[in-house]
Amino acid sequence: MRYVVAVAETSNFTRAAERCLVVQSALSHQIARLERELGARLFDRTSRRVRLTPAGEAFLPAARQALDAAERARDEVAAAAGEIRGRLAIGAIPTVVAVDLPAALKEFHLRHPRVRITLRSGASEWLAEQVRQGALDVAFLGLPVGARPKGVRGRELARGELVAVVAPAHPLATGRDVDLHRLADEPFVDFPPGTAARAQTDEAFAAAGARREVAFEITTVDFMAGLIRQGLGVGMLPAAFAPELPGLSVLRVRDAPARMEHLIWSGFPSSPAAAAFLSTVNGGAEAAPADY
Known part of the structure; x- marks a missing residue:
């Protein structure tokens, strides 16, 4: 089962054998033996690629669960002897x-x-x-x-509020705080719709009766910070996290959304x-x- 999982994850018998620290012939032999026992082929093999058959697709999740259970059993025995591993x-x-x-x-x-x-x-x-x-x-x-x-x-x-982050040259950077209605006048850099991070700000603006434009939808904080530093938009981040991003000005939001x-x-x-x-x-x- 371990060999089958390795081949499925690497799509290559040679790389799977290297991962399992065995020669390829031994790995291929054991998989062929397993296929005979099961009465079905687990892989379609060509000169260019290896892929799971429908039988292999059905076998793979159960094989992973069985391997996890075996590893868990060894870990539980080790823990009983005072050693944490796994x-x-x-x-x-x-x-x-x-x-x-x-x-x-x-x-x-x-x-x-x-x-x-x-x-x-x-x-x-x-x-x-x-x-x-x-x-x-x-x-x-x-x-x-x-x-x-x-x-x-x-x-x-922990519970915390969000703060506004802007470029140092942004007109808002000279102030200490701002409200959501003023921020709604700015293009925003935010996370994609449907994420919890986006929901925090969407719900806050909706509750304040303010509409904003999210011009840049991104998935990483570093990318968000880079766009804001260039003055392309403003953003909102957790108050305890925002100071870790250099080159940005942080403003308290008077009607700030909160997150947990x-x-x-x-x-x-x-x-x-x-x-x-x-x-x-x-x-x-x-x-x-x-x-x-």
Whole structure:
């Protein structure tokens, strides 16, 4: 099953064999043996490409689950003996500020050096879905106040307001604060519609009865900051995060929208590595078992 997953992910028998640290002939032999046992071909092979057959498409998710279960069993045995190991997959929005995530990952790595840590950045909706599917163990989200991700467990981390960010040469940069009606006169740089980050500002402008133009829809904070520095538009970011972006002027918004940061994890029992990480970010305490 491990060989099948490797070939499916690399679309190449040679690269799959290199990943699995075996010679290609041994990998090919074992997959052929498995296909005989199953009575179906798992791959269509040509001189140029390798792709899954319909039988292979059906087999792959179950194979991954079986491999994950086997790895989880080994990790549980190791944890019972006092050693935390295995995989820890974390997701985070780019603007997380409630937790010093790099410092938390460093502390966790020093405590549990045998855990393989991966980190993925993305929008809150995508991260929540990845946790629901089991692709991520935990994730840090930013949502409008009152919004809750479904199908996961989690807890609220911190609430904060958004601030306006403009280029230093922008006329608004000479002031200390601004309201949404004044900001509505400016072209905006914002995240795409349908994301939680966009919903925060859309809902605030709607509540204030103000209409704005979003001229630039982007997916990364760095790109947003670059456009704003060039004077192409204004933006709104979490107050605790905005000062980390050099070359921008920050203004308090008098009727500012607010957001809540959340830490979420799977509704299934956590792996030893995930449980240990949740304990780390909770200061050694067990994570509150809240269902969203």
